[in-house]
Amino acid sequence: MKYLYVYPEKCTGCRECSLACSLSKFGECNPKKAAITIVRDEFNRYEFPIVCFQCEDPICLKFCHQNAYQIKDGIVIRDKDKCIGCRLCATLCPYNAVTTFDDEIVKCDLCDGDPKCVKYCSTGAIQYLDETEELEKRRKDMAERFLEIFKK
C-alpha cells in the first residue's frame, strides 16, 4: 500500500502542491481550496504540509452519520452522493485534513494513485511511497508533531 509521507524540514512553503491540487480538482488556482494545506508562518519559522493521514481508525468515518466514508484499499474515501455537506468530518478530523470551502468539501483521494501534490513539489517534501515499518512510524510521528504545532 502506498501513502503520502511529509517531510516538513524540506518544505519551503511555496504551495505549488495546493495550487496543483485545486487546479486539477476545480480548474482554479486557489491554495485554500485544496486537499493539501500548507500551514506556514515565516515569522514563527515553520512550514508544514497537512495531508490526510488515511487513518486506520478514521474519526471522519466513525462519526459520519450518513455513512459517506469508507475505506477502500487502505484509502479513506468520501462518497459525494451520500454526503449532505454537514462538515462534521472537517470539524472533527484532528489533523485538519478535510478542507471545506464554500459548499465544497475537499478530501484527499490520492488522485487515483498519481498525487498531483507530489508531482509539483520541487523539494521532495511530500512523497508517495510504499509503506514500510519505518515510514509508518514516521507517519505517526508527523501526526503527533502536527498536533503539537496546532496546540500552539
Added chain:
Amino acid sequence: MFKGKLGIIDLSKNKITIKQTPDSLKKLFYGGRGLNSYYLYKMIKPGIDSLSPENVLIFGTGFLTGTLAPNSSRFNVSAKSPETEILGDSNCGGYFAAELRYSGFERLIIKGKAKKPCYLYVTDNKIEIKDSKYYWGMDTTDVQQFLKKDLGPVEVACCGLAGENLVRFACVRTGVKNAAGRCGLGAVMGSKNLKAIAVRGTQGIQIKYPEEMLETVEQLKEYIMNSKITSILGSVGTPLLYEVSNAIGAIRTKNSQLNAWSDSLNAEEIEKLVDKMIGCSSCIVHCRHRNKLGGEGPEYTAVGLLGANLGIEDPADVIELNNICNELGLDISSSGTILAWAFELYEKGIIDKKITEEKLCFGDFELAKRLLYKISRREGFGNILAESTKNVKRFGEKSKNYLTAIKGLPQSDPHDCRYIKAFALGIATSSRGADHLRSRPTLEIFLRLPQEVKERIYGKGIPNDPTSYIGKEKTVYFSDNIFALIDSLGICKFICHGFNSPHFVDYTWMKKLIYSASGWTVKEKELESVGKRVIDIERMFNNREGISRKDDTLPKRYFDDPMPLKISKGHCIDRKEFDKLLTRYYNLRGWTNDGQVKKERVKKLEALA
C-alpha cells in the same frame, strides 16, 4: 475569474472606485511593472513633488501572479521616486501579491493623502480604509504581526519607521524580508499617511485551460530543475554571486576605492548561518535563507553593500545590518552605498565632524548600525543621510566624484562595472537609475560560456570578451526587453532566460503559460514587443522629467580610475567607446541621438487606452 479588478483609492477624498483594466490594454502591457508604468505615465503630471499628495502609488500584480506558473509570486510597487524624482518602480516577491489576486484584485492605485495614519484592508472584492493610529511607529515585523493578530491570517505590505519619516530610500516590505526596496517607495507610503495594506482573499484564479497549465508547468519544472544553476541557487541562494564577482575583482569595496574583498563573505561561510531554505509563493527555486540570527538573508546585495562596501568582514555582522535595514524599512542597496560614500568623503576631508557629529570610518560595524537607526528616525547626521544622493548639493560638487549613483539612484549591484562593459551600459540606461535588475546580462560573467551560446540568445557578432564594447548594446537590449516582460507577468527573474542561465523561461514558454492561463494566442514576436513598449513608456515618463543622453552616464570613478586588483586590474570605462556604445543602443531602441523617444512613437503610445 482569471481577470482581477482594479481598485482606485483616493485617500484625500476617502473614496474607493472599483474598475477593470480592459483586455486591450493588457494585451499591450500584461500587468505588473508594464501596466504600472502605463498608469504612472497617464496619471502623474510632470514636475510634481514626489512626496506630495499628487503622487500616485501603485501596487500591481503580474499577469500570471498567484497561479501554478513557477515563481509567479511577484508584484511591482511604482510611483514617482522621492530618491530620483523620475520613474520609481520596484519588484517584490513573497506571499502578498498572490493573496491580493485571491482577493479578486490585481492592482491598487492609491492617490492623495489621508488626513491621519491609515491602512487598507482588502478582502474578497472589498477595500476599506482603516485607522492605523495604533500601528504607526511600529517596525515592519511588529506591524505585520499585530495586523495578523487583529485581522486573522492576512498578508501585509507595509512601510517601517524609515517610510513614516520620509527617508528617501525607505522600502516597502512584506513578510520577514521581501522588499520592494528601490526608489524610496516606502517614503511615498509615509507621505500618504499609509502604513500598510493587509489582504486576505479566498477566491481562486480561474484558469482557462487547467490541463494545459498542469502539463506546461510539469515540463517547465523539469526543465528548470535539471539545471545546475537551480540547485546551486536553491542551496546557497544569491551569495553565490558575491564569490563570482569577487573572483574577477569586481566587488565594490570601500566605496569602490578597492575592487575585491574578503572570502569570509563567500557563500559557504554564509551557509553556516542558514537554518533552512524557503521560497516565495509558487517558487520552485527557493533561494531565501532563513538565518540563525532571527531573520532572512543576506542576499548578494547585502553581502556586497553592507559587507565589502562598508569594509565589514564578519558575515554575522552583515546579517545583523541586513536584519536592521529590514526592520526599519530601509533599502539595503541605497543604505550601503550612501554610508560608504559618507565614509570616504569623511576620509578625504570633504565633509567633517561639523555635520557628521562623529568620526566616520570603514569597517566600524557599531557605527554603521548606529547610523541606520539615526537615518530611519532622521536624527542628527541621519537626517542628512536620509536625503540620499540629494546631498550632493549640501556636500558640494566635489562629493559627486565619489558617489556611485546614476540619475540620483545609488547603484544596487555590488558588482563594480568597470570590467564588464555590458553591465556598465545596463546601469547607465536603466529606467530607474543605477540598477542591475532591469537588464543585467549575468551570462557575461561566465567567461567560459561558448560564444555560440551567447550568440543564440543575443544575436550575431558578440565577442566572448566581457571587456569588449563590441555588440554589447545587443546583450543589454535583449535583457532589458525580456526582463520587462517577465516583470509584467509576475514571474521571478531567477527563472528568466538569459539572467543567470542561458536556458529557462523564454518567449516560447511565456507564450504557453499565457495561453493556458487566459486562452490568448500570441506570437513570440508580439511578446518581445511588449517589453519594448514598457521600456519606451518608462523612457517617455523620464524624458518628460528632463532625462536625456546627458543622464545616461556612469559614476566618475568608472571612467577615470582604473581598477586596482585581480584580473580586472587596469580596467575602466573609456569615455569615447562608451559614447559610441550608447549611440548604438539608442539606434536599436529607435530613440533619437539625444536619448528621446521619437515623436511619432510618443503619439502612438499616448493614444493607447
